Amino acid sequence: MLTERQLLILKVTVDDYIQSAQPVGSNQLSKKPEIPFSPATIRNEMADLEGMGFLEKTHTSSGRIPSEKGYRYYVDHLLTPRPLPQQDIVQLRSIFEEKLTETEEVIKRSAMILSELTNYTSILLGPDVRRHIVKKLSIVPLTQDAAVAIIVTDSGHVENRVFSIPPGLNPSDIEKMANILNERLVGVSLNNLHLRLEQETLTILKQHVERYGELFHTFRQAVLLPHDDENIYYGGKLNILKQPDFHDLQKIRDLMDVMEEAKHIPMILPVGSQGLHIRIGSENTLSAMEDCSVITVSYDIGEEQTGSIAIVGPKRMDYKRIVSILDLLSGDLSKELTRIFKGT
Amino acid sequence: MLTERQLLILKVTVDDYIQSAQPVGSNQLSKKPEIPFSPATIRNEMADLEGMGFLEKTHTSSGRIPSEKGYRYYVDHLLTPRPLPQQDIVQLRSIFEEKLTETEEVIKRSAMILSELTNYTSILLGPDVRRHIVKKLSIVPLTQDAAVAIIVTDSGHVENRVFSIPPGLNPSDIEKMANILNERLVGVSLNNLHLRLEQETLTILKQHVERYGELFHTFRQAVLLPHDDENIYYGGKLNILKQPDFHDLQKIRDLMDVMEEAKHIPMILPVGSQGLHIRIGSENTLSAMEDCSVITVSYDIGEEQTGSIAIVGPKRMDYKRIVSILDLLSGDLSKELTRIFKGT
């Protein structure tokens, strides 16, 4: 459908615009060594490309900029991932320099380095805590009527929440309850915790603990409240302000707002999907992101768990570079986190 | 030094500018009901006030805006705190609507409501975790060579960190160590933890635990790494983008950068000081904040602990309102958090 020459011109146009942020004209292009045609020829081809919807003009006599369709074609067919410069690789690997022992620390660091390296905003999603397995459960009394419940998972993650104790309860009952819970709930995933709580544990509690009802109720409440935003990590939130593509303060505000809101995260990062994905402009479901492109990639922890990484930038994003970076990081991160998780 | 009339004109000028963000002219002022003088008289007085450095002009024939000295005089002598509208009080008190059991939750909620109510950015500092008292200490083994150390404090705060276990260590030694640590360290403040660790605990460990050296070292490392940024809470970080006073993207970036950086927080929030403080423009130590005013207030938790609240906005900030809000919140927060802390 597209001739060789059109492909070449499309590619160079997109590359140039990504680099310069300025509409690309035929004269400019003709000066490039890889383009041996005259400006007039280029004009003809560009007109065709515009007719087919790959390029656009900002006004009647301006150079061309890629349309969303143009970007889409570019990333689908014209992206030749070049190897990352050694310096970038070094910086990226510096994430793992000091052997960190906590998944969380590694992910935090990744978010930071990633944003430094790309100048865009990075969003990392940690492994789904709800699939972790309970390793230990304790209840530590604080005062007469409050205690803190602590759940340690196999990944080293610690969930804790304060809950109130019904007044006048026998302290030994709390201990009893903790023991029973430990016996019954170790080995269960956080996901299934509330199910198990109600099924098995309740009947046993009934037999051993006085006034189990109130205690159980308030404990259950505490344990179930989900901290859904606690495994989202950001890097370079302010990098948006660096992009010349964003000047409208209102739009910047909307964009930053949307990104920080935990409930929007599933719309940005496709939680389930494997591999690398690119969403350009209006391909994003959120209207505040219609001027952005998002590149996402998943990574693995052990055999079962996954997390994901997103880079949010302008449509005029350096796709080549970001894809290379995310490819590399996804692999490295999988290895490192699997190592930590398995405790090698 | 200043005549009654000058005081009145200064006050009304500042009030008007705070409200409108536009330079205030003599005609405008003369139309206000509280100002019974002619524009010419006002011009004369304003010229005097400018001569004394309380007012400024943006250009030769513009109206006046307050200088920093003008704001300073205004907040020191002309601030007549009017009672807060009922609606604001209701919204503010909604923080405590659902009886939250955790200090952290209450502070988070305060930060949010505060930013909604003021349209500025709020920064809240929780009580200094290092003064909390160890209530319980556990070590939960995760894998062959990693365990998580958990410290519960009297406030219900839970610190946890993964540390690595020297290979080939006898698991029972870890248990022994946990027991010894618990015996010796419960009741000690986090502040003194490392001191006690080295003094008392070490000698006892020596006697009971084989290869205590490595284990102790890696545990100590884990426990001491301070998470200094974990008790800073923000509300309305993006409110800066709403202010007409801020249009320079570079300055906005610098400002947001500075505020997010935990190490700058002591410069913004005077940690030790009691009561309410206002810092205007260049009175702030950080140059990125030279166009901002910061109002801070402290609050108490129990008899010993304190936290602080800061509101960051433009110099043209609604001082009256913010002072009233912070006054009220500081009291309410002290009461509520003391209640939670004491476990009443």
Next chain:
DNA sequence: GTTAGCACTCTAAGTACCCGAGTGCTAATA
């Protein structure tokens, strides 16, 4: 002491103008 009047100043908005980069089309060229 206060105020009306007036000449003056400066900004912001509007208009006119030109320059340059870029285009589309036509006709000449290889």
Next chain:
DNA sequence: TATTAGCACTCGGGTACTTAGAGTGCTAAC
């Protein structure tokens, strides 16, 4: 027939000029 040179045309952005309006400082009258 595909490519290119030539040319008229378009449009944004910069510069210069004008005008309206809000505000000032000063002087003289009240």
